[in-house]
Amino acid sequence: MSVSSESELATSHRIAAALKEEILSGLYPPGVRIRQEDIAEQYGASRSPVREALRMLDAQGLIKLVAHTGAWIAELSLSECEEMYQIRERIEPLILHMSIPNLSADVLEELQRLATAMEENRDIETFLKLDREFHLLTYSGAQTALLGEMVDRLWNTTQHYRRAYTKLLAGNGFKPALYEHFLMLSAIKKLDVEDAERILYGHIRRTRLELSQHPGVFTPGNQ
Amino acid sequence: MSVSSESELATSHRIAAALKEEILSGLYPPGVRIRQEDIAEQYGASRSPVREALRMLDAQGLIKLVAHTGAWIAELSLSECEEMYQIRERIEPLILHMSIPNLSADVLEELQRLATAMEENRDIETFLKLDREFHLLTYSGAQTALLGEMVDRLWNTTQHYRRAYTKLLAGNGFKPALYEHFLMLSAIKKLDVEDAERILYGHIRRTRLELSQHPGVFTPGNQ
DNA sequence: TAACGAGTTATTGGATACAATCTTAGGCAA
DNA sequence: TTGCCTAAGATTGTATCCAATAACTCGTTA
CATH class of the missing domain: 1.20.120.530 (GntR ligand-binding domain-like)
Structure with missing residues (x-):
């Protein structure tokens, strides 16, 4: 069922998977803002792969991206x-x-x-x-x-x-x-x-x- | 129903929208490969916004991204x-x-x-x-x-x-x-x-x- | 001749630097 | 005091550069 593998590397995928875990675990509650730099630092990477990861999570409905303003943990009404x-x-x-x-x-x-x-x-x-x-x-x-x-x-x-x-x-x-x-x-x-x-x-x-x-x-x- | 607006700018969004149009119109048939540089040149931008656009289209199921190898127009069996x-x-x-x-x-x-x-x-x-x-x-x-x-x-x-x-x-x-x-x-x-x-x-x-x-x-x- | 392998080339992934945009803080005026 | 306007700061978006990976060519060998 899950996408699995990604056999070896892929920084952006790794970050996306880790973030997803953290969001689902409730570590980041809905409505909280996510700053790219923070995540980048947290995972010892640059902002590029973080941005890709955020796009993936956005696509999965886990976060909400707004152009030029930032990313927030998705909240459902x-x-x-x-x-x-x-x-x-x-x-x-x-x-x-x-x-x-x-x-x-x-x-x-x-x-x-x-x-x-x-x-x-x-x-x-x-x-x-x-x-x-x-x-x-x-x-x-x-x-x-x-x-x-x-x-x-x-x-x-x-x-x-x-x-x-x-x-x-x-x-x-x-x-x-x-x-x-x-x-x-x-x-x-x-x-x-x-x-x-x-x-x-x-x-x-x-x-x-x-x-x-x-x-x-x-x-x-x-x- | 459609996402509409995007009021002003947003290069990556513009590229994504344009590419989507072209894909749906049949201009790019399924299975065809997309090279980032080509698209970048075509829209007079760098590869960065192109990559973001590709991620969006991937999320929408219009193209298929494979790590380190490239992007292809999605084909359904x-x-x-x-x-x-x-x-x-x-x-x-x-x-x-x-x-x-x-x-x-x-x-x-x-x-x-x-x-x-x-x-x-x-x-x-x-x-x-x-x-x-x-x-x-x-x-x-x-x-x-x-x-x-x-x-x-x-x-x-x-x-x-x-x-x-x-x-x-x-x-x-x-x-x-x-x-x-x-x-x-x-x-x-x-x-x-x-x-x-x-x-x-x-x-x-x-x-x-x-x-x-x-x-x-x-x-x-x-x- | 076919198959394997090393080296080269092309393309994508990531890091850094710069530009554009938004947000926020502070001051001014009503 | 409240509202608005301006300017500084912070954050995101884009461009460019370098690294990593994959595909391809060509030569060698069985």
């Missing part, structure tokens, strides 16, 4: 986030559909492990990570570069919301999600594509609706 | 193209749904004009242009930046296929498309969102299936 979720509702069942027939036994086992680990885990950051791994792994059978990229981007741009929302639910508010994961996994194992699609659709849709019921979850500049 | 169409089938009804309630009378009139113009026109390039304008205009009521961008990108990356396919149909092979346009327009005018969505879905799907029945429509390097 609630309505934009709902938009992303609506797109996810339509697209992810499609990629899941393409993926299921090609999932190996090893992958299924790993999915089972992830679903169980999520159940036992209470830490928010690892929950986020496991959830992401689980879903993207269910898509890993799809032999599609472009659709995968698109899905990846949707997850990236909504990452901050997922974090804020997960924090809000904290304790056992996300039990429905866990159940849905298990249901979906069992449908996948039975190769019941249609059912898996339906569960996934509901899973995303339910989250979207819950999100819009908690409009204060995430206000720009908050956190 | 038939299966990748079908993939794009499957995504379109799911996404465009969504944006149409969001758009319909906000379409002004002026827009409806313009849509009528475009649909009629397409009927009378025989030239392939203008047909392509009118078709694109028609569809994107039906989406113009959607107050959504991100989804619009995504749809725009889908259209861009499949542009070469649409051209090749339209050439193949030539004479009156695209009558179904014309009828579907009129049907959709009438549904839009009646604010029958559900019906419009269904027609659009069928419109895209039909095209996809026809495309896969003509696998020789477009072989990389052809044209």
Whole structure:
């Protein structure tokens, strides 16, 4: 699913990958400005590769570039986030559909492990990570570069919301999600594509609706 | 829908926009290599803004950048193209749904004009242009930046296929498309969102299936 | 003759220097 | 005090130069 390799070098790619990690991890909160020189110094490079990296991140929707003024960590409005979720509702069942027939036994086992680990885990950051791994792994059978990229981007741009929302639910508010994961996994194992699609659709849709019921979850500049 | 403005200057953006035009117009066929220096000279600039422009186009899927080796006009395999169409089938009804309630009378009139113009026109390039304008205009009521961008990108990356396919149909092979346009327009005018969505879905799907029945429509390097 | 390999050339990637633009601070006037 | 205007500072955009990598040529050898 991921772009992977880049076998050897490529300063700009290295910087882009590192920055992406830092942004998704929440180290840079939305709305924060990024100065090229800072990043350059931080990675011991000049501004040239940094600029290229910023362009890549801009393309992925992680930051926002404005000509002559600078770069900011992207911030989604609630309505934009709902938009992303609506797109996810339509697209992810499609990629899941393409993926299921090609999932190996090893992958299924790993999915089972992830679903169980999520159940036992209470830490928010690892929950986020496991959830992401689980879903993207269910898509890993799809032999599609472009659709995968698109899905990846949707997850990236909504990452901050997922974090804020997960924090809000904290304790056992996300039990429905866990159940849905298990249901979906069992449908996948039975190769019941249609059912898996339906569960996934509901899973995303339910989250979207819950999100819009908690409009204060995430206000720009908050956190 | 389009990014518009860029009020004043911005060499890299200007180059990107110009190159995009040239690529979509078919001036640069898929698979052709782009040398930075050439473009730089062509636009009377240095390689720096050219590289930035190439990054933008890469992000939009119009060209493909490979580290240390160069840039090529993107070429979709038939299966990748079908993939794009499957995504379109799911996404465009969504944006149409969001758009319909906000379409002004002026827009409806313009849509009528475009649909009629397409009927009378025989030239392939203008047909392509009118078709694109028609569809994107039906989406113009959607107050959504991100989804619009995504749809725009889908259209861009499949542009070469649409051209090749339209050439193949030539004479009156695209009558179904014309009828579907009129049907959709009438549904839009009646604010029958559900019906419009269904027609659009069928419109895209039909095209996809026809495309896969003509696998020789477009072989990389052809044209 | 075909295949392998070293050296040359062309092209891209990165660093530095300069220009253009925006932002901000400070002063002046209403 | 508030608003606007001007000027200095900071930051981004572009040009040029050098380094690194890849492609190509040509010669050698099995």
